[in-house]
Amino acid sequence: MKIGIIGAGMMASVLAARWTTAGHEVMIGARDVGRAKALATRLGPDVPSGTLREAAVYGDAALLAIWPTGVIPALLEAGAADGTLAGRTLIDCNNPVETGSFTLTTGDISLAEQIARLAPGSRVVKAFNQCHADVWAMEPPRFDDRSLVVPIAGDDPAGKDVVSELVRDIGGEPRDIGPLHRARHLEAMAAVVIGLLYTGAPSRTVFNLVEA
Template sequence: MKIGIIGSGNMGRSLGILWAEQGHQVFFGARTAEKGKAVAEFAKLGTQGGSNDEAAMFGDVLLYSVRGVNPEDVFTSTEVLTGKTLIDPNNFEIPEDFKYQPIIKSLAEKLAEEVPNASVVKAFNTIPMEVFELAPEPLKEHNVSVFIAADNLEAKQVVVQLVQDIGFNPIDSGNLRNARLIEGLADLERFLIIHQQMGGYAVPSINFLPAAQIQRLGGRQASNLK
């Protein structure tokens, strides 16, 4: 698969290298072509580098690792994003004393409004940087979950495969509106990792258990929630 990395920071560099290791074609983009090329030279693995515009034109899938920046300020024209699958791995800034405000609209939803010609997929925002160093082995042994939300089912399935390729367990989290829930989970994670000093490996791992064969505790009352 042809993947364009928009932004040359930790997230973009890490995922780009991991996907290149799995045989994907990766193009690192940055604010300047020189910086993008420097990242590619560091990554090796046959990767290419250049400007964000060049990365967007190259990739069928784009990792948009530029937090809180309107795409109009990243690309010469957002028309370059037409028909692309756009992965949003971003979270809000951590407020002082971790006093988070309720998420009324997720970063992913805002991004989708800014680029309606692309298919935005929320993914990877709950994964601390340290965890990527374990991918794909021994990561696969630990069932680390990546929550994926999107309105476009085809784009979501593409990201599901990219998640599996590097050793994570994809969890279909419904439509893009649910990115609010996923970003809220990331806020809790960062509180535990930083404030509670639980370390960079405090990550979610969803396990699906079998139904209880008997109801020895009285059973669960029926609910009309669907």
């Protein structure tokens, strides 16, 4: 699969590396083309880089892995509003969390839903937002000998299939939690977890779950 990576930070770097190892082709795009080229070079000699628009239309899927406040401007620069991204799976891994009060900055409409409104015809899926980049770097991400469960939310079955494949390719277990409006629940969960982690709670004991 060809995947455009929008961003050149930690999440972009880790997921791009994992997917490249799994045999996918990636292209790095960023507003700072120098950073995009630097990341592409680290990933391999044949990994291309370019502008936000070039990466967004590179393949059938695009990962949005930039600072949450930059997502909408980046999509506009990539041509989302004119239908350029129609038919593509857009993966939103961002958490629009204000780290002073650890609350969401998006109100009643999740960032993922805002993306869907801005990019008509695209297949928006919320995924990969529940863990730090260090977890995605694990090969594979397993805890107590169990694969990491990765919740995904979206309205398009084909988009969810694409993301589920990408989850499995890094050793995770996709879990469909329902339509895109449930992305706001995933973002709210992340806000709670981030707040707890900032207070020093051990990452593995933030949620104490007991199987029935």
